[in-house]
Amino acid sequence: MTTVSMTVNGKPVSAEAEGRTLLVEFLRDGLHLTGTHVGCDTSQCGACVVHVNGEAVKACTMFAQEAEGAEVTTIEGMANADGSLNVIQQAFQDHHGLQCGFCTPGMVMSAAALLKENPKPSEAEIRDYLEGNICRCTGYHNIVKAILAASGQDVGAIAAE
Amino acid sequence: MSVTQAIPHDAATGHVTGRARYVDDIPVPAGTLHLAFGLSDIAAGRVISMELSAVRDAPGVVAVLTADDLPFANDASPSVHDEPLLSDGNIHYLGQPLFLVVADSHLNARKAARLGRIETEDQDAILTIEDAMAADSRFEEGPRVWEKGDTAEAIAAAPHRLSGQIEMGGQEHFYLEGQAALALPGEAGDMLVHSSTQHPTEIQHKVAEALGVPMHAVRVEVRRMGGGFGGKESQGSALAIACAVAARATGRPCKMRYDRDDDMVITGKRHDFRIAYKVGYNDEGRILGVDFVQYTRCGWAQDLSLPVADRAMLHADNAYHLPAARIESHRLKTNTQSATAFRGFGGPQGMLGIERVMDAIAHDLGRDPLAVRRANYYAAAQAVATGPGTGQRYGGTHSPKPAASTVQTTSYGMEVTDFILHEITGALSQSAGYDLRRAAIADWNAANPLLKKGIALTPVKFGISFTLTHLNQAGALVHVYQDGSVHLNHGGTEMGQGLFRKVSQVAADRFGLPVESIRITATDTDKVPNTSATAASSGSDLNGMAVMAACDTIRDRMADALATLYQADAAAVRFADGMVQIGAETVPFARAAKLCYENRVSLSATGFYKTPDLSWDRIKGHGRPFFYFAYGAACSEVVVDTLTGEYRILRTDILHDAGRSLNPAIDMGQIEGGFVQGAGWLTTEELVWDESGRLRTHAPSTYKIPACSDRPDVFNVALWDGENRAETIYRSKAVGEPPFMLGMSVFFALSDAIASCGRGYPALDAPATPERVLMAIRQVQNGV
Numbered sequence: 001m002t003t004v005s006m007t008v009n010g011k012p013v014s015a016e017a018e019g020r021t022l023l024v025e026f027l028r029d030g031l032h033l034t035g036t037h038v039g040c041d042t043s044q045c046g047a048c049v050v051h052v053n054g055e056a057v058k059a060c061t062m063f064a065q066e067a068e069g070a071e072v073t074t075i076e077g078m079a080n081a082d083g084s085l086n087v088i089q090q091a092f093q094d095h096h097g098l099q100c101g102f103c104t105p106g107m108v109m110s111a112a113a114l115l116k117e118n119p120k121p122s123e124a125e126i127r128d129y130l131e132g133n134i135c136r137c138t139g140y141h142n143i144v145k146a147i148l149a150a151s152g153q154d155v156g157a158i159a160a161e
Numbered sequence: 162m163s164v165t166q167a168i169p170h171d172a173a174t175g176h177v178t179g180r181a182r183y184v185d186d187i188p189v190p191a192g193t194l195h196l197a198f199g200l201s202d203i204a205a206g207r208v209i210s211m212e213l214s215a216v217r218d219a220p221g222v223v224a225v226l227t228a229d230d231l232p233f234a235n236d237a238s239p240s241v242h243d244e245p246l247l248s249d250g251n252i253h254y255l256g257q258p259l260f261l262v263v264a265d266s267h268l269n270a271r272k273a274a275r276l277g278r279i280e281t282e283d284q285d286a287i288l289t290i291e292d293a294m295a296a297d298s299r300f301e302e303g304p305r306v307w308e309k310g311d312t313a314e315a316i317a318a319a320p321h322r323l324s325g326q327i328e329m330g331g332q333e334h335f336y337l338e339g340q341a342a343l344a345l346p347g348e349a350g351d352m353l354v355h356s357s358t359q360h361p362t363e364i365q366h367k368v369a370e371a372l373g374v375p376m377h378a379v380r381v382e383v384r385r386m387g388g389g390f391g392g393k394e395s396q397g398s399a400l401a402i403a404c405a406v407a408a409r410a411t412g413r414p415c416k417m418r419y420d421r422d423d424d425m426v427i428t429g430k431r432h433d434f435r436i437a438y439k440v441g442y443n444d445e446g447r448i449l450g451v452d453f454v455q456y457t458r459c460g461w462a463q464d465l466s467l468p469v470a471d472r473a474m475l476h477a478d479n480a481y482h483l484p485a486a487r488i489e490s491h492r493l494k495t496n497t498q499s500a501t502a503f504r505g506f507g508g509p510q511g512m513l514g515i516e517r518v519m520d521a522i523a524h525d526l527g528r529d530p531l532a533v534r535r536a537n538y539y540a541a542a543q544a545v546a547t548g549p550g551t552g553q554r555y556g557g558t559h560s561p562k563p564a565a566s567t568v569q570t571t572s573y574g575m576e577v578t579d580f581i582l583h584e585i586t587g588a589l590s591q592s593a594g595y596d597l598r599r600a601a602i603a604d605w606n607a608a609n610p611l612l613k614k615g616i617a618l619t620p621v622k623f624g625i626s627f628t629l630t631h632l633n634q635a636g637a638l639v640h641v642y643q644d645g646s647v648h649l650n651h652g653g654t655e656m657g658q659g660l661f662r663k664v665s666q667v668a669a670d671r672f673g674l675p676v677e678s679i680r681i682t683a684t685d686t687d688k689v690p691n692t693s694a695t696a697a698s699s700g701s702d703l704n705g706m707a708v709m710a711a712c713d714t715i716r717d718r719m720a721d722a723l724a725t726l727y728q729a730d731a732a733a734v735r736f737a738d739g740m741v742q743i744g745a746e747t748v749p750f751a752r753a754a755k756l757c758y759e760n761r762v763s764l765s766a767t768g769f770y771k772t773p774d775l776s777w778d779r780i781k782g783h784g785r786p787f788f789y790f791a792y793g794a795a796c797s798e799v800v801v802d803t804l805t806g807e808y809r810i811l812r813t814d815i816l817h818d819a820g821r822s823l824n825p826a827i828d829m830g831q832i833e834g835g836f837v838q839g840a841g842w843l844t845t846e847e848l849v850w851d852e853s854g855r856l857r858t859h860a861p862s863t864y865k866i867p868a869c870s871d872r873p874d875v876f877n878v879a880l881w882d883g884e885n886r887a888e889t890i891y892r893s894k895a896v897g898e899p900p901f902m903l904g905m906s907v908f909f910a911l912s913d914a915i916a917s918c919g920r921g922y923p924a925l926d927a928p929a930t931p932e933r934v935l936m937a938i939r940q941v942q943n944g945v
């Protein structure tokens with residue numbers, strides 16, 4: 001066991017972790033930040049996506065120790081400073097981009113990373129970017145719509161309804 | 162009016178902020194232990210010895226339990242007590258739990274579970290349909306057979322005949338949240354269980370049996386699941402029982418969650434089927450008689466296989482009037498995971514059989530498959546006045562019956578009186594431009610030797626109700642507090658389908674309150690007992706009605722009390738817009754609640770509902786198993802690369818009947834998600850077992866569910882505008898399962914594209930992976 005320190009959602013934190021402790025376990029079990037979900041344990045579903053130094057990372061694929069000293073943002077740190085939903089969160093809510101919600105934190109985190117890189121992505125770019133995020137409920141339609149809306153684009157462009 | 166509004170999911174804010182809790186997110190007391198099963202490595206045989214000392218000595222291990230350590234029932238079966246939680250010495254499938262490790266962490270438990278040294282005696286595993294038929298390994302004494310008319314004669318006398326078969330694979334649920342349970346021992350032998358389950362009462366029942374206590378000593382709470390799709394109707398029992406037994410043995414809280422690989426290896430999936438058919442038809446393609454033999458691998462334990470196989474038989478007609486039909490169903494017992502409920506519950510498999518028949522007939526006659534489908538549709542429903550409280554409904558005891566001569570019956574003797582697929586099909590084929598596109602595709606295919614397009618429009622008619630009639634009941638508990646806030650509870654569970662939101666809309670409407678005034682609470686066996694699984698698409702139908710009954714009881718009591726108080730007529734008291742109007746007086750709802758409290762009026766009520774007009778004899782295969790039918794249709798276009806078998810869905814148009822939708826946004830979500838899941842079942846999702854019975858596709862790396870870019874390039878979804886003719890909650894229709902089967906349109910579009918490659922018929926099996934598509938192309942090119 002060693003002590004691992006990092007900044008999570010703007011707050012400095014330290015906790016004990018074994019060498020093999022995954023970042024996702026560190027966040028969930030160590031810090032009780034359970035919004036980061038484990039869907040597959042094997043780096044394929046994207047339910048565990050967080051930001052490490054601004055980059056989207058699957059937290060089940062990184063050791064906690066590798067994030068030593070890093071700036072980590074989880075879904076719990078995504079709301080605006082006043083606690084209101086940020087524009088991506090609001091769009092997922094308004095455009096029904098969720099059903100069971102289990103994939104949602106990872107989707108929101110991936111969407112945020114995408115929009116940072118590409119503030120006005122096309123529908124195809126969104127779909128391509130979300131290749132590593134699985135949703136079993138929605139069929140993705142409303143997720144794509146939510147991200148288009150969050151980027152200030154017209155969702156009418158994507159068919160349906 | 163809160164009903165019919167497209168308001169977001171009740172927990173949307175919780176989900177987008179990560180605050181919505183699943184079982185694995187519940188803060189646990191210090192000292193909580195974690196569980197893992199040790200699994201069998203062979204598919205069939207006997208345990209000679211289990212050497213578990215290395216497991217016991219592994220770091221963090223607190224206890225190791227085997228079947229001998231279970232003080233009471235060793236059973237996780239939802240049906241016939243044939244599913245030991247831990248092996249009783251017999252091994253029935255590869256992945257069967259043999260022993261249970263209790264350790265201080267999830268990882269330690271899992272690592273220790275790998276250390277068991279199990280000596281076994283192998284037996285020949287029964288893995289395939291052929292194996293099972295040869296060994297006569299089955300549930301029930303023999304095949305179930307239902308027949309309408311003299312099928313053999315009808316087929317023999319028909320001007321055209323054909324026969325064939327279709328294989329269709331199973332499907333992994335891949336609920337994104339794996340199975341999970343947490344048991345907290347209480348005082349005096351009580352046990353509180355948090356479970357990710359669609360069926361809290363079943364969990365309560367099985368845990369009570371395992372602990373040797375009455376059901377009243379076990380409380381099960383379910384706030385939500387991260388997806389269920391049927392996979393949490395019975396499959397959560399093993400974890401919940403294990404946690405409860407270990408919690409009793411150790412006196413400490415116990416938690417268990419399956420890792421994804423374990424989940425896929427241990428739990429049951431959709432039943433795979435082979436359906437063989439013989440059909441006789443006329444020049445127009447109208448079926449005169451059809452004979453189906455359905456074979457399904459049920460796996461090692463009975464679980465829900467009988468009702469699943471029944472439902473496959475019940476949907477062997479899909480949308481088509483069959484003058485004569487014989488359906489024979491073999492429920493085969495195999496050394497594989499115990500196949501279980503999955504969205505559609507056998508219905509999709511039965512339907513795929515008749516849709517294949519339609520497609521094959523059309524090919525044989527050289528007709529448009531849609532024309533053949535339409536020629537076989539049931540007669541259209543006749544107009545009938547409906548509306549809340551009119552009390553008129555087709556098929557019920559008090560309803561005006563259409564002239565007997567026009568009513569057609571299903572192969573199981575139920576009158577089909579609400580058939581709206583003529584209208585839906587007409588509207589969809591127009592909006593999708595079916596005829597023009599079909600012609601354009603033929604031209605395009607003629608000009609393109611390598612890429613081929615295909616189009617198909619397929620209908621869905623799905624029966625709504627549990628076929629085990631007594632399950633069609635529901636309860637609710639509603640409290641109005643003296644500040645006017647409302648607490649809502651019912652027996653249904655939330656798995657993402659928006660049930661809680663819909664039911665809260667009902668409650669809000671009954672009290673004339675905004676939905677925010679209604680507090681939705683976790684499903685809890687302490688609040689509403691003896692519930693049915695949230696399954697069979699019946700969640701809103703049943704629980705919505707029960708909630709309405711409870712709300713109306715309170716509302717009527719309030720109206721009476723307020724009328725007395727204000728010397729007004731109780732019948733004229735109105736609840737709307739957060740206010741209560743009593744004669745000339747109007748008071749806020751909160752004030753009304755306070756007044757009622759002060760006048761000693763009970764503001765708490767239970768509600769109960771049972772679906773009317775059901776009668777069903779599953780042995781004879783005759784009766785009225787369903788309250789009504791839900792309808793829909795989808796039109797899909799695909800393009801296939803004939804060199805590789807790869808394909809894309811270019812466009813899908815859907816028109817689906819949700820009755821008078823309680824929440825159009827939620828219903829649209831069910832339709833979109835259901836379609837994509839159904840298309841996944843028939844295209845990319847392939848389960849592969851090797852010859853030793855090992856499931857080779859046990860992770861998303863090898864089992865491919867649809868990803869974000871797999872959906873149609875153009876996707877148009879619309880709700881059919883019409884009320885349910887049956888008296889359901891606000892005349893809505895169930896929407897959980899029916900859209901799943903819209904995915905068939907993709908499968909038959911692929912078949913259409915492949916058919917353009919040559920003269921033969923593409924007898925495509927499902928899932929239509931690129932490999933299968935390629936093989937079918939070769940066959941068609943060779944003219945077979």
Ligand code: FES
Nearest residue numbers: 039044045046060
């Ligand atoms: S849990 Fe990390 S990608 Fe699935």
Ligand code: FES
Nearest residue numbers: 099103135136137
């Ligand atoms: S909403 Fe359930 S997995 Fe995406």
